[in-house]
Amino acid sequence: MRDYYEILGVARGSDEAALKAAFRKLAMEHHPDRNGGSEESASRFKEINEAYSVLSDPKKRAAYDQFGHAGVNGGQGGGGGPGFADINDIFSEVFGSAFGDMFGGGQRRSGPARGQDLRYDLEITLEQAYAGSEVEITAATAMTCEACEGGGAKPGTSPVTCPTCGGAGRVRASQGFFAIERTCPRCGGEGRTISDPCTTCRGHGQVRRNRTLQVRIPAGVDDGARIRLSGEGDAGARGGPRGDLYIFVSVRPHDLFERDGLDLHCTVPVPMTTAVPGGEIEAPCLSDGSPDDAENNRLTVKVPEGAQTGRTVRIRGRGMPSLRSRERGDLVVELFVETPTRLNARQKALMQEFADLCGDQQHPESSGFLNKARKFWEDVTGG
Template sequence: MRDYYEILGVSRGCDEAALKSAFRKLAMEHHPDRNGGCEEAAGRFKEINEAYSVLSDAKKRAAYDQFGHAGVNGPQGGPGGFGGADMNDIFSEVFGDVFGDMFGGRQRRSGPSRGQDLRYDLEITLEQAYAGAEVEIVVPAAMTCESCEGSGAKPGTSPTVCGSCGGAGRVRASQGFFSIERACPRCGGSGRLVLDPCKDCHGHGQVRKQRTLQVRIPAGVDDGARIRLAGEGDAGAHGGPRGDLYLFLSVIPHELFERDGLDLLCTVPVPMTVAALGGDIEAPCLMGGENCDGNCKMTVKVPEGAQTGRTVRLKGKGMPSLRSRDRGDLVVELFVETPTKLTARQKELMRELADLCGEQQNPKSASFIGKAKRFWEDVTGG
């Protein structure tokens, strides 16, 4: 009799994951259904199953490692006996995600089952994300039919037990050396037959309706946030619990603000005279009360000689945190605006100012001109 480790192509010290991976690969390769009922493949398949049934059991594997085949061929074992293992259990464990109903994985039950979860994409404004909001949404969802109370049968009648599966919802059929369990084809796995269906739900026990829900959006939510509403999904079958409703939030881009974590960024134009002399300007904000005046404006102090790109940070005036009492900052970026459409007198004053301003008033220009001159001299060799 061949060594079980050799059959599966694994080392004696392999872990459970490697053992299962090797078994899956070989079992898929040599499955009788994939080899047209070939007897050689069926024998190899049986040998692989026997090896895995022993090595996947910690106690049997220890006995096999110590005594070899004699350690597992006791009264419940024997060659080809799989050590008393239930083949349906083995395939449910290893192939539940591949074969589904065939080997017992993902079985449909005739009893109550949980309803499906639902997804709802909700757009909100930055203002709603900032302060929180109460919004109304309309969600199509499966509801228990009121006429038949979810039975699917015409009022005054009841579903009957399926005669093919005896109400189990599953039927077994022999295929080769093992049996296969499938959903009952007559009742579709429900275990019941509706002979006189309800006219409102047509025997399904559920109807799809529009539901109106009031949803509370917490302050501080960000784009991509997800909110779970327990029990607001589809109704469960046969009296099972409802599924959940998941709201996926997307924040509509704002025309004034950009969000960076908890900070709010805003670019504000500053008159050239204010930037030169210093002074106060108004900047928008999202919240009233003590943070700004009643028109959602804040006063920002512009330092003397401010340049485009300079930022003024207003502490605690940004977004609230969803999980703490922290708040971000409002970051105001200054954009120095050059005046346009000047009158003759204004132009005269600007020329006079230009004549009066020297390097001390324009240090960046003087520095740039010096660098440019050195560059030209290097290029021309002058």
């Protein structure tokens, strides 16, 4: 049988800290669950645990140093040595993230716990997004029960220590050569039980109530933005801090404007009688509602002579404000030239006279198109 000091890789005069450090390192390295259930790893792991069980116990170590394996019951380290207590620490490190509750990695839940974060979906208008606004919302949140002050027990009574776990919140069971801890099934890890629950909250310590809150919408907020209201979520358990409330903003589609980043786009009809000679039209725009906004909700837009449908006019600084700077986007006005309809005989005659006076010189786009069309027809017919 191998020497226990050799198994742990330590000198005979090593102190308790050196022994424990060597044991933890080797136990994590050779644990079967970290080595695909290897029989060799299982055997090595058991050997490491046995060595540490003896050497970590001062009496057993003294007997081993004097008589060797014969001094510790033929080389058996015993089932109750300190090595078995430390094995749970090893499991916590190896499996803490996934199996903490099974191997002792979980924590008793009787202390304060932070409340849950909440989500609230808020739809606003483009005008509100442009100018910024204060919006009142009503959200259902968990509140500390006033009747029992969050304790869960009926007023005048108190929770009692859980008889199953003795207030520890966890129970332990031995399996093979190591012990397994798990959350107490009776108290759910609280360490206490409520025999006479509060009639208001039914023992939960919290009740759900509607709360009215004022939410500030910053100017320039975009669709899909998220606003965090710190401490406005659910109440924490056992005196813990409140969670947060997250406002998810959606901007309602507008009848006139479309947003593209900081720019606003708007299509404005232009009478043909204005588009041909050029002139001015009125276009809508957004306003922050302040007295300084003299232009209010309309702008005068100059239409260049001979403007065609699709021509754009850019008004600097009349788009959306930026959330992070003093920059503003532009208002892009797209012109849509209207053709007169339902003309009487006199109007039709004048239009024909106008067309005769203009000739092809005044329709460069039409002339270019007709030239391409004639070539296409000639290629098709071979003419």
